[in-house]
Amino acid sequence: MQASKSIKATRKPTNLSLDSALLKEAKALGINVSRSAEAGISEAVKRHKRQRWLKENEGALASSNAYVEANGLPLAQYRQF
Template sequence: MQNAGEAATNSAVRKPTNLSLDAALLSEEKALQVNLSRAAEDGVRSAVSAAKSEQWKKENAPALRSSNAYVEKKGLLR
């Protein structure tokens, strides 16, 4: 069974892209027969996810602080 990332990877439209990568890393990739496009895509997907998470935290920080202050003052149960 595929997870959401695998399903998106298999059905996504691909666009050729040029990358500059560490030469030693590329040598290892070739020796180990790693699918470079798939590995790069997985890495970019992970970086985008992390960036979205950080963006969400920044955008929602005031609401989270307000909620935490309310809970500190009034408690969780009323």
């Protein structure tokens, strides 16, 4: 997300259906609803991508973990901690 903050992203008007009481409270508190919604969606996208990556790479991760369990860490003899 750091890159998106430094580059001005093109914004697109979008209609959302929100709980009216929550929207009223957010506005009363001076919360920028558009930016807050964008931050929430950004976080949801990040979590979804992470879960998808973990699922797609599940076999490779399991294989790597099994190797380390059976053989130890490669180059472990050179670790200083």
